[in-house]
Amino acid sequence: MTAAIRNFVAIVPAAGIGSRMGAAIPKQYLRLGQETILSHTLERLLTHPAISQVIVALHPEDDLFPQLPLATHPKLTQVIGGAERADSVLAALQVVENDAWALVHDAARPCLTHNDIDKLMLALNQFPQGAILAAPVRDTMKRGNAGGTIEHTVERTQLWHALTPQLFPASALKHNLQQALQAKATITDEASAMEWAGIHPGLVAGRVDNIKVTHPDDLELAQLFLSQQAILI
Numbered sequence: 534m535t536a537a538i539r540n541f542v543a544i545v546p547a548a549g550i551g552s553r554m555g556a557a558i559p560k561q562y563l564r565l566g567q568e569t570i571l572s573h574t575l576e577r578l579l580t581h582p583a584i585s586q587v588i589v590a591l592h593p594e595d596d597l598f599p600q601l602p603l604a605t606h607p608k609l610t611q612v613i614g615g616a617e618r619a620d621s622v623l624a625a626l627q628v629v630e631n632d633a634w635a636l637v638h639d640a641a642r643p644c645l646t647h648n649d650i651d652k653l654m655l656a657l658n659q660f661p662q663g664a665i666l667a668a669p670v671r672d673t674m675k676r677g678n679a680g681g682t683i684e685h686t687v688e689r690t691q692l693w694h695a696l697t698p699q700l701f702p703a704s705a706l707k708h709n710l711q712q713a714l715q716a717k718a719t720i721t722d723e724a725s726a727m728e729w730a731g732i733h734p735g736l737v738a739g740r741v742d743n744i745k746v747t748h749p750d751d752l753e754l755a756q757l758f759l760s761q762q763a764i765l766i
């Protein structure tokens with residue numbers, strides 16, 4: 534069977550302000566080693582041979598992006614993001630060709646590897662409606678209550694942490710995201726918009742070092758993971 538020829542376009546929502554990080558600048562512009570978090574993330578996507586274009590959604594008041602060495606990369610397209618992550622992704626989808634596949638990846642996840650991107654792309658043979666990278670939950674999970682105590686233990690069988698990239702047909706993702714947002718559905722990732730439309734995306738086990746840099750103590754962890762990857766590559 535000949536391999537399907539797919540056009541993969543990466544979308545990088547990078548219009549957040551990083552409030553949980555509490556830094557003086559948006560967290561995607563904090564440095565890990567010599568490069569900003571955003572540069573690390575863009576470099577992982579721009580260097581992947583199957584990705585034809587990378588669309589980055591920026592905050593309307595972002596004046597730091599032009600200072601990045603990668604800002605003028607020929608495969609890179611800039612759009613203005615929106616109030617929520619989903620709005621930023623939708624803004625990027627407006628400039629994606631309908632027959633493309635949209636690989637949406639958080640700017641705040643700089644430790645993504647080409648191997649995990651390859652795994653997700655290959656999974657489309659099993660999950661033609663789309664799939665996401667995810668990590669099975671390892672710990673016992675508790676639901677807390679307002680009083681700060683345990684309400685109950687959550688059944689963790691088949692419980693996963695959703696990661697990114699999340700990979701879907703661009704036309705279907707754009708349509709379902711638009712409809713879900715218009716219906717005021719809670720959409721925190723691309724899969725939730727597809728689920729809202731009745732689709733069951735595939736789950737692809739990804740590396741646990743593909744963390745989202747969210748709080749200050751994530752910075753040291755991300756730096757460690759990047760240095761370990763540099764040794765292994």
Ligand SMILES: Nc1ccn([C@@H]2O[C@H](COP(=O)(O)OP(=O)(O)OP(=O)(O)O)[C@@H](O)[C@H]2O)c(=O)n1
Nearest residue numbers: 546547548549550551552553616617621640641
């Ligand atoms: N309106 C928004 C909000 C978030 N993002 C992006 O979505 C990714 C994941 O969001 P998150 O980790 O929550 O980043 P922030 O929203 O910046 O963080 P916080 O919630 O702490 O403010 C980030 O790369 C962020 O830049 C975006 O493009 N547009």
Ligand SMILES: C[C@](O)(CO)[C@H](O)COP(=O)(O)O
Nearest residue numbers: 618639695696697721722745
């Ligand atoms: C998309 C995501 O990274 C999957 O886990 C997550 O939903 C982003 O959530 P955030 O609140 O925007 O960080």
